[in-house]
Amino acid sequence: MTDSPNSIESSSTEPEAIDTEAGRAALARFVVVLYQPQDLVNIALVVRAMKNMGLTRLRLVSPAIFNAYRITGIAHDTHEIVDAAELYDEFDDAVAGVVRVVATTARRRASQQVWSEPDQAGPDLVTRSAGGDIALVFGREDKGLPNEILDRCHQAVCIPTNPEHPSLNLGQAAIIVFYEIRRAVRSSFHLEERDLSGKRRDQAPSATAAELEEFFGVWERAMNALGMFRGVQPITKMRSYRRILKRSDMDRRELRLLEATAWRIVHFATRIEARIRDQLGKEARRTSGDGPSSPK
Numbered sequence: 015m016t017d018s019p020n021s022i023e024s025s026s027t028e029p030e031a032i033d034t035e036a037g038r039a040a041l042a043r044f045v046v047v048l049y050q051p052q053d054l055v056n057i058a059l060v061v062r063a064m065k066n067m068g069l070t071r072l073r074l075v076s077p078a079i080f081n082a083y084r085i086t087g088i089a090h091d092t093h094e095i096v097d098a099a100e101l102y103d104e105f106d107d108a109v110a111g112v113v114r115v116v117a118t119t120a121r122r123r124a125s126q127q128v129w130s131e132p133d134q135a136g137p138d139l140v141t142r143s144a145g146g147d148i149a150l151v152f153g154r155e156d157k158g159l160p161n162e163i164l165d166r167c168h169q170a171v172c173i174p175t176n177p178e179h180p181s182l183n184l185g186q187a188a189i190i191v192f193y194e195i196r197r198a199v200r201s202s203f204h205l206e207e208r209d210l211s212g213k214r215r216d217q218a219p220s221a222t223a224a225e226l227e228e229f230f231g232v233w234e235r236a237m238n239a240l241g242m243f244r245g246v247q248p249i250t251k252m253r254s255y256r257r258i259l260k261r262s263d264m265d266r267r268e269l270r271l272l273e274a275t276a277w278r279i280v281h282f283a284t285r286i287e288a289r290i291r292d293q294l295g296k297e298a299r300r301t302s303g304d305g306p307s308s309p310k
């Protein structure tokens with residue numbers, strides 16, 4: 015890609031997101047533990063949610079049914095997660111090596127736990143993950159997590175739902191929790207190159223203060239050429255332009271595009287002005303030439 019002002023659009027063939035080493039390592043600290051899942055489709059939904067959010071480690075404690083072939087049939091392109099999934103008979107064995115065990119539950123009061131909502135828990139858990147693995151524990155579809163499992167957890171995460179109908183489907187609860195973990199990792203490690211506006215922030219460096227000043231110099235000339243300062247103080251109007259344009263947080267390539275546009279305006283206005291001056295001169299010469307000869 016050239017650095018010309020016209021090449022601002024990025025190629026659509028490039029990947030949507032590029033996980034950095036540090037971001038991937040942080041996500042790899044999270045271990046998803048499904049406690050006695052009853053339904054294969056729900057396991058598949060959790061696996062799919064893990065894949066979507068970049069989590070890779072799955073442990074199942076006494077699942078009612080586990081069939082890797084059928085799970086990957088439902089959640090496509092998740093072989094690496096399902097093949098590496100670990101099966102345990104005992105919950106304690108599944109979480110033996112982790113430094114923090116996080117329960118997820120719809121029943122915040124019954125949990126008898128320090129509880130928080132996923133968006134609050136995410137950043138804290140990502141910070142804690144620097145010290146070791148973290149288990150995100152999900153309960154069985156019909157009964158949730160029993161008290162003896164909740165007792166073993168350090169904290170609970172509750173998704174605030176309608177109190178009259180608090181329980182989410184297992185896969186839906188999972189994706190909300192995983193999303194908040196990913197979001198927290200992203201903001202800690204700049205995981206994505208592409209931000210929500212679709213602009214690739216990392217590709218063009220930020221403009222320096224000097225470049226910005228140079229640009230505003232050209233902009234002022236352009237606006238002057240357009241007659242924008244007639245009857246007003248240029249400094250006041252320029253202050254407004256500065257405020258508006260700085261708010262858009264342009265990177266260097268975008269700044270160059272606008273600067274090139276401003277130069278075009280300057281050159282265009284100069285040409286028009288020269289043409290008008292030329293025409294006025296011709297007219298003046300004609301009328302002054304006509305003056306003395308007309309009475310004859």
Ligand code: SAH
Pocket residue numbers: 118119120121151152153154155156157158159171172173174175180181182183184187188
């Ligand atoms: N009848 C069960 C429902 C369990 S749903 C109960 O009352 O607990 C299966 C699992 O999804 C739960 O054990 C929990 O891990 C997760 N889950 C469902 N709704 C949730 C919510 N609102 N907040 C956090 N986790 C939830």
